[in-house]
Amino acid sequence: MASVSLRHIYKRYPGAKEPSVSDFNLEIKDKEFIVLVGPSGCGKSTTLRMIAGLEEISEGELYIGDRLVNDVAPKDRDIAMVFQSYALYPHMNVYQNMAFGLKLRKFKKDEIDRRVQEAAKILDIAHLLDRKPKALSGGQRQRVALGRAIVRDPQVFLMDEPLSNLDAKLRGHMRAEISKLAKRLETTVIYVTHDQVEAMTMGDRIVVMNNGVIQQVDTPEQLYNHPANLFVAGFLGSPTMNFIKGRLEESNGVVSFKATNIDIALPEGRAKLVRDKGYVGKEVILGVRPEDIHNEPIFLEASPNSAVSAYVDVVENLGHEIILYLSGIGDGTTVARVDARNNVADGSNIKLAIDMNKIHLFDPVTELTITE
Amino acid sequence: MNLEHIKQRLEQALGIAFAIVTLDRWNAQTESLEEQGTIYFRISDPSEGAVEALAVDAELLSRSERRLVEIVLELERRNAQQHKQWPQAADEEGRARELGRWMADRLEEGDTQSPLPDHSALRAFQYNTCLTLLLDTEFGDSNRFSYKELKRLIDTYFESDNVLIPLSEREWIVLASSTVLEAANEDGELGESTEELVESIALALHEMIIEWLGECRISSSGLVHAPSNLLSAVHNMRGAVRLGRLFHSEEYVHLPWKLHLERLLYTMDDREKKKFLEQLMKNAEHTTLDAEMLTTLHAFFNNDCNISETSKALYIHRNTLLYRLDKFKQATGMDVRNFHDAVLVHMALLLYKVTK
Numbered sequence: 001m002a003s004v005s006l007r008h009i010y011k012r013y014p015g016a017k018e019p020s021v022s023d024f025n026l027e028i029k030d031k032e033f034i035v036l037v038g039p040s041g042c043g044k045s046t047t048l049r050m051i052a053g054l055e056e057i058s059e060g061e062l063y064i065g066d067r068l069v070n071d072v073a074p075k076d077r078d079i080a081m082v083f084q085s086y087a088l089y090p091h092m093n094v095y096q097n098m099a100f101g102l103k104l105r106k107f108k109k110d111e112i113d114r115r116v117q118e119a120a121k122i123l124d125i126a127h128l129l130d131r132k133p134k135a136l137s138g139g140q141r142q143r144v145a146l147g148r149a150i151v152r153d154p155q156v157f158l159m160d161e162p163l164s165n166l167d168a169k170l171r172g173h174m175r176a177e178i179s180k181l182a183k184r185l186e187t188t189v190i191y192v193t194h195d196q197v198e199a200m201t202m203g204d205r206i207v208v209m210n211n212g213v214i215q216q217v218d219t220p221e222q223l224y225n226h227p228a229n230l231f232v233a234g235f236l237g238s239p240t241m242n243f244i245k246g247r248l249e250e251s252n253g254v255v256s257f258k259a260t261n262i263d264i265a266l267p268e269g270r271a272k273l274v275r276d277k278g279y280v281g282k283e284v285i286l287g288v289r290p291e292d293i294h295n296e297p298i299f300l301e302a303s304p305n306s307a308v309s310a311y312v313d314v315v316e317n318l319g320h321e322i323i324l325y326l327s328g329i330g331d332g333t334t335v336a337r338v339d340a341r342n343n344v345a346d347g348s349n350i351k352l353a354i355d356m357n358k359i360h361l362f363d364p365v366t367e368l369t370i371t372e
Numbered sequence: 373m374n375l376e377h378i379k380q381r382l383e384q385a386l387g388i389a390f391a392i393v394t395l396d397r398w399n400a401q402t403e404s405l406e407e408q409g410t411i412y413f414r415i416s417d418p419s420e421g422a423v424e425a426l427a428v429d430a431e432l433l434s435r436s437e438r439r440l441v442e443i444v445l446e447l448e449r450r451n452a453q454q455h456k457q458w459p460q461a462a463d464e465e466g467r468a469r470e471l472g473r474w475m476a477d478r479l480e481e482g483d484t485q486s487p488l489p490d491h492s493a494l495r496a497f498q499y500n501t502c503l504t505l506l507l508d509t510e511f512g513d514s515n516r517f518s519y520k521e522l523k524r525l526i527d528t529y530f531e532s533d534n535v536l537i538p539l540s541e542r543e544w545i546v547l548a549s550s551t552v553l554e555a556a557n558e559d560g561e562l563g564e565s566t567e568e569l570v571e572s573i574a575l576a577l578h579e580m581i582i583e584w585l586g587e588c589r590i591s592s593s594g595l596v597h598a599p600s601n602l603l604s605a606v607h608n609m610r611g612a613v614r615l616g617r618l619f620h621s622e623e624y625v626h627l628p629w630k631l632h633l634e635r636l637l638y639t640m641d642d643r644e645k646k647k648f649l650e651q652l653m654k655n656a657e658h659t660t661l662d663a664e665m666l667t668t669l670h671a672f673f674n675n676d677c678n679i680s681e682t683s684k685a686l687y688i689h690r691n692t693l694l695y696r697l698d699k700f701k702q703a704t705g706m707d708v709r710n711f712h713d714a715v716l717v718h719m720a721l722l723l724y725k726v727t728k
């Protein structure tokens with residue numbers, strides 16, 4: 001297994017105005033499971049393809065272990081790739097599919113057999129070894145594709161949206177399987193997805209990308225709780241974070257956030273921060289996650305300084321929780337996720353309170369956080 | 373040169389009878405001569421003494437037809453001469469490269485009909501009908517590979533001895549036994565069409581090649597009778613790669629039978645393309661076709677305009693998809709849930725890629 005180091009990597013396509021990937025810097029530790037996530041066209045797949053050797057690196061250096069691999073052919077990088085399409089060799093059975101790479105590398109027959117049998121056992125496909133891909137289900141095919149990579153025992157696994165062709169249920173299952181597998185194999189994995197749930201549940205660290213630029217690199221928990229900017233804050237979480245445009249004002253030593261129908265006081269710690277950074281009297285964007293808006297009586301009672309009133313446009317009852325689409329807090333729609341035991345009806349007016357210790361404030365111009 | 377074959381083809385094309393004759397000598401500097409109401413077209417070289425010729429009643433042939441027959445015979449003679457001079461390389465790679473050069477030259481001249489020269493004698497032409505693929509490699513300098521390396525990869529992949537013909541530095545033709553299609557069709561409950569099998573083989577071949585050598589584009593003409601139709605098949609595959617690179621640059625397997633609409637649109641001149649787009653999108657704001665909307669529309673068309681399948685493919689709620697489609701309708705006046713609008717928008721999206 002090996003570390004991977006990307007140093008000031010750029011990818012420029014001929015004729016394009018902007019680089020597809022800009023100044024990408026990342027140190028991936030040995031045995032780390034790192035997830036590149038971002039919207040379509042953000043440069044995550046291009047970055048993975050550069051690591052794989054499928055795209056030339058326009059500028060910068062790429063190391064796998066201690067070896068500079070910018071000019072090394074894909075087959076000599078000691079990596080294994082699993083793609084979205086996981087196109088299995090249709091004329092070969094599962095065993096031959098898994099053995100193919102080893103056969104080309106001229107491994108001895110008994111070594112090939114040992115590795116294939118072992119991988120098949122890990123992936124629970126030992127009973128399928130004689131079958132052709134056509135006779136397999138989507139999940140089984142995906143396992144064979146993983147098996148093809150595993151038998152190679154590479155230094156790094158590269159996976160590009162490997163679960164996107166599976167249905168939702170199977171995707172959830174395979175997500176857990178891949179995480180388990182990565183731990184068992186103690187291998188370095190670089191995983192690309194646009195699915196934030198995959199990113200949050202699988203990655204030791206997540207790299208959030210947008211427009212070819214790294215927005216933030218951190219653990220899932222840190223990214224979720226301490227987003228560096230508006231993009232990261234809005235990208236992770238479902239339903240997404242609410243953003244309310246308003247102004248910070250100070251009166252009698254209390255700093256408040258004011259917007260349409262909102263006048264809520266900041267806790268002293270946050271007040272000191274925005275005061276020190278010179279944001280009092282300025283426009284800001286308040287970010288609050290749906291689960292940080294509460295309607296339990298006990299919370300309302302304890303939070304008189306952050307109470308708001310809202311009109312319930314839509315109620316989505318998910319069984320264990322309720323998603324409320326609200327108007328009257330700021331200018332747009334606000335979403336709250338509340339306990340299903342609280343009876344809330346469409347078209348009613350309700351009282352809520354925001355957990356002010358969980359709010360985020362962003363500079364509307366730079367879009368960077370001002371509460372970290 | 374197969375004289376009888378040429379005679380038959382000329383008779384079919386012109387609807388008149390030709391005769392094969394031998395003249396003692398050729399009293400002209402031209403390709404044909406007229407004597408006593410008969411036109412003679414020379415076939416063999418007059419410097420060699422007696423001349424073989426095709427004879428036809430002069431009244432049955434117009435002036436331009438006469439000139440055309442001259443051109444056809446001249447090309448046939450030149451072709452035969454080249455075959456005669458075909459150098460026989462000693463090894464398989466040398467022979468493959470010679471054949472590749474011959475094919476590249478024919479295609480350069482616009483010839484897609486000539487049968488392969490008998491002299492090529494590539495051992496694997498035992499496959500009369502074989503699976504034909506074209507690899508268009510896009511590797512950088514660091515990924516240079518030899519004929520032998522690629523041949524070993526291809527042979528291991530198809531589990532047989534195949535023919536590999538380098539057409540140019542980056543283009544390679546692969547001829548594989550048609551039995552690979554039978555092998556791919558085993559075990560399945562329902563038989564797949566040849567096109568579907570060829571596609572799955574091409575997709576898997578692409579995945580294998582990129583893991584070993586780097587990125588490449590692949591096309592296939594499916595099963596081809598190589599000795600007589602290979603030039604035409606290669607012409608089609610080259611066309612498919614060109615269209616694929618233009619219209620679907622993010623994909624790497626381009627099959628001629630999946631690019632009919634693209635081929636049609638390619639023939640439009642640039643002004644017409646722009647005009648069509650402008651008219652269709654005249655009401656749309658610049659931001660209407662952002663990345664999210666493009667992805668949404670592509671997924672919608674790829675899923676046969678099925679709302680449930682598209683929302684699943686995009687991992688979004690069906691209401692979110694409907695909202696996006698409504699937004700597009702509001703901006704352009706085109707409702708892609710309507711068949712006629714869907715066709716137009718699909719065409720516009722293809723053109724958008726090549727004109728933006």
